[in-house]
Amino acid sequence: MQTQNQVAGKLYLVGTPIGNLEDITFRAVRVLREVDFIAAEDTRHTRKLLTHFDIVGKDLFSYHEHNERDAARQIMERVLRGEHGAVVSDAGMPGISDPGQEVVQLAIASEIDVVVVPGPSAGITALCGSGIATDAFSFYGFLPRETNRRKQVLEALQYRKETMIFYEAPHRIEKTLQAMHEVFGERFVVIARELTKIHEDFIRGVLTKEGVSFAESPKKGEMVIVVQGAEETAKEPAKNTLLPIIDHVQMLVNQGVDRKEAMREVAKLHGVSRRDVYQQLLLEDKNK
Numbered sequence: 677m678q679t680q681n682q683v684a685g686k687l688y689l690v691g692t693p694i695g696n697l698e699d700i701t702f703r704a705v706r707v708l709r710e711v712d713f714i715a716a717e718d719t720r721h722t723r724k725l726l727t728h729f730d731i732v733g734k735d736l737f738s739y740h741e742h743n744e745r746d747a748a749r750q751i752m753e754r755v756l757r758g759e760h761g762a763v764v765s766d767a768g769m770p771g772i773s774d775p776g777q778e779v780v781q782l783a784i785a786s787e788i789d790v791v792v793v794p795g796p797s798a799g800i801t802a803l804c805g806s807g808i809a810t811d812a813f814s815f816y817g818f819l820p821r822e823t824n825r826r827k828q829v830l831e832a833l834q835y836r837k838e839t840m841i842f843y844e845a846p847h848r849i850e851k852t853l854q855a856m857h858e859v860f861g862e863r864f865v866v867i868a869r870e871l872t873k874i875h876e877d878f879i880r881g882v883l884t885k886e887g888v889s890f891a892e893s894p895k896k897g898e899m900v901i902v903v904q905g906a907e908e909t910a911k912e913p914a915k916n917t918l919l920p921i922i923d924h925v926q927m928l929v930n931q932g933v934d935r936k937e938a939m940r941e942v943a944k945l946h947g948v949s950r951r952d953v954y955q956q957l958l959l960e961d962k963n964k
């Protein structure tokens with residue numbers, strides 16, 4: 677990303693390991709060593725990482741979801757003065773279910789060069805090992821915790837054909853898998869657990885009423901849920917079939933469609949017989 681600002685320094689978005697420290701890149705280590713300051717989600721966590729790679733005496737300050745806006749402004753001020761800064765999260769790529777997006781948007785608005793130093797990300801790592809189609813996928817991060825909101829989000833995804841990737845905390849995994857079953861039905865699913873760590877595990881199964889068909893329920897560790905997309909033939913019901921049958925016929929008639937033709941069309945869309953539509957209209961006429 678090349679911009680016009682000649683005085684300003686650069687803003688580096690640096691990917692860090694999601695478990696296995698060997699996954700850090702040579703470039704990430706060099707950039708973290710060279711920058712003037714590092715904005716970290718948890719400074720203690722990042723200091724440990726830096727110490728492991730013999731990077732000491734760094735100017736570290738916190739940049740997390742609760743101070744994202746203020747910290748982003750502070751980062752901008754320093755970079756605009758000519759300092760080079762790095763943003764890291766506790767694990768993986770900043771900006772992916774982690775702070776990062778705000779500072780990138782501010783940097784773009786200030787014509788500051790943003791340089792991404794790519795590293796591992798749990799979602800992509802899980803997808804690649806899942807065995808589920810990788811040619812088209814969507815990433816949704818964490819679902820809402822509130823039951824109704826979570827259901828609404830899942831319902832909006834019910835007919836998506838591509839693979840879907842979600843993050844989840846271990847204590848919510850069972851409820852989330854049950855909610856997924858309620859909406860998606862018996863879909864193939866993979867739980868990718870403790871990726872890149874000693875106990876890395878890919879648990880494959882089918883969504884069931886109890887959550888999953890796995891012998892042992894995955895309750896511990898960090899985890900990603902990868903869900904197979906809907907069948908190619910799955911079809912989202914047309915939105916206007918949600919109209920009551922009588923209103924639907926009337927709407928088509930108002931649009932100039934012949935009444936008999938409207939009844940035939942509505943019967944087809946609602947999956948009922950023409951006789952059912954006719955009887956509902958008769959009843960409506962009687963009640964007028």
Ligand code: SAM
Nearest residue numbers: 694768769772773797798843844870871898899
């Ligand atoms: N920025 C990170 C990334 O690029 O993947 C994601 C951070 S998000 C706050 C943390 C969530 O990522 C965890 O709750 C879990 O769902 C997933 N995650 C992170 N590390 C993981 C790992 N080693 N194995 C499985 N899932 C992981």
